Amino acid sequence: ETSIILENVQAHSTSSGDSDCEIGPTENRAEEIPESYDSFESSGDTSGYEGIDLRGKSFEDKIRIWALLTNQTHRALNMLLGILREDTSFVIPKDARTLLNTPLPNESNAITTIAGGHLWYQGIACSLQHQYSKKTPNVETLWLDFFVDGIPLHRSGTTQFWPILMKVFGLTEEQVLVVAVYCGDTKPK
Secondary structure (H helix, E strand, O other): OHHHHHHHHHHHOOOOOOOOOOOOOOOOHHHHOOHHHHHHOOOOOOOEEOOEEOOOOOHHHHHHHHHHHOOOOHHHHHHHHHHHHHHOOOOOOOOHHHHOOOOOOOHHHOEEEEOOEEEEEOOHHHHHHHHOOOOOOOOOOOEEEEEEOOEEOOOOOOOEEEEEEEEEEOOOOOOEEEEEEEEEOOOOO
């Protein structure tokens, strides 16, 4: 599918800049463009984008910031990186995950097989750190309450789902946090 698209682009593009596409009358086009469009000309100022100072940033950092601010997909970013690697002398990563410093799944956050089923364990400390990463509660002691209860996944099957949940008491925003999840044919042991 991609090769068909590329062949169509090559077939319809010409090296002289001529195009079969008729956009409108070509005579006196300069008179049709409002003068207000002159404000869109590049001033050469790379000091910032949406309040972010880009001066002194590497090319790779600028591409990373652009990709994050414009919500580019990994697929689109991989295509751009491929074009830039092929047509420029910039030393940049081949893959969007490397450019964006996407963390790899670590062993501590993996699903492990235990007696009777599978367990995903995030941990108490990790759950609390994630919950309070932006605003740390101003308390000396946290009071925690834990909930464990099984839920059958279907009426006719034996597979059960056991979320292990935690709640922090004494704070204005008491939210239930997921500490672990067990799934298996029996109760967790």
